[in-house]
Amino acid sequence: MIGRLNHVAIAVPDLLAGVAVYRDTLGANVSQPQPLPEHGVTVVFIELPNTKIELLEPLGENSPIAAFLEKNPAGGMHHICYEVEDIVAAKARLKTQGARVLGDGEPKTGAHGKPVLFLHPKDFTGTLVELEQV
Amino acid sequence: MIGRLNHVAIAVPDLLAGVAVYRDTLGANVSQPQPLPEHGVTVVFIELPNTKIELLEPLGENSPIAAFLEKNPAGGMHHICYEVEDIVAAKARLKTQGARVLGDGEPKTGAHGKPVLFLHPKDFTGTLVELEQV
Helix, strand or coil: CCCCEEEEEEECCCHHHHHHHHHHHCCCEECCCEEEHHHCEEEEEEECCCCEEEEEEECCCCCCCHHHHHHCCCCEEEEEEEEECCHHHHHHHHHHCCCCECCCCCCEECCCCCEEEEECHHHCCCCCEEEEEC | CCCCEEEEEEECCCHHHHHHHHHHHCCCEECCCEEEHHHCEEEEEEECCCCEEEEEEECCCCCCCHHHHHHCCCCEEEEEEEEECCHHHHHHHHHHCCCCECCCCCCEECCCCCEEEEECHHHCCCCCEEEEEC
16 A cells, blocks of 8 residues: 655754754755744655655644654654555545544645645554645 | 665564565565575675665674664664775775774675675764665
């Protein structure tokens, strides 16, 4: 069912410091910061030849990554996103397998404007998994 | 400097349970388990079209992932590996930038038989980073 690894998201307390690490220390191409107020984060994309890394900084009140950064003040890997061709079929398969989808279980529009689901870390090897229809 | 994302490593307390999640729930291709006693882990590879996920289970005493699993008993993302063309040049660049390489700072032979370095999470957005020469 899952296809490409779309991205790994790393939550950081200080986006510019994270940019400096990836641009200057690791020599990667890093995009300009993009505020996504409807998702409660500001994001930069690190474009690798085969996939991308997203650095996420909290934006505004009730950011979905605020609690993670309280537990991990230096930052850390927050979630991993796999591509699927059909998010409705994916949801049906997950339900059959007894795996929990977060929220009300219905696909939402993700940060890339495409339908996404987030899956319960306890059902996925302790890892927050996002599925994105591409 | 960094090139492709070589793999994301996820530490798990129970490899077969992790295999079931990726094979049955997420419908991915999962390799047979490979014990790597010299690295203190048993590994399976999840082959995605553009990269791979490695599930790691502790093997033997003093496994390098034992402490991580004590803190994260359900498992979780343990490290991320980026490819570099020249590990000696990478090490020199890191030193110039003041970033810390773990251990004695010299490349070691990694789980894929290639030279690797591990970088200090505190210098890399809270994330344990492996660099592998390919």
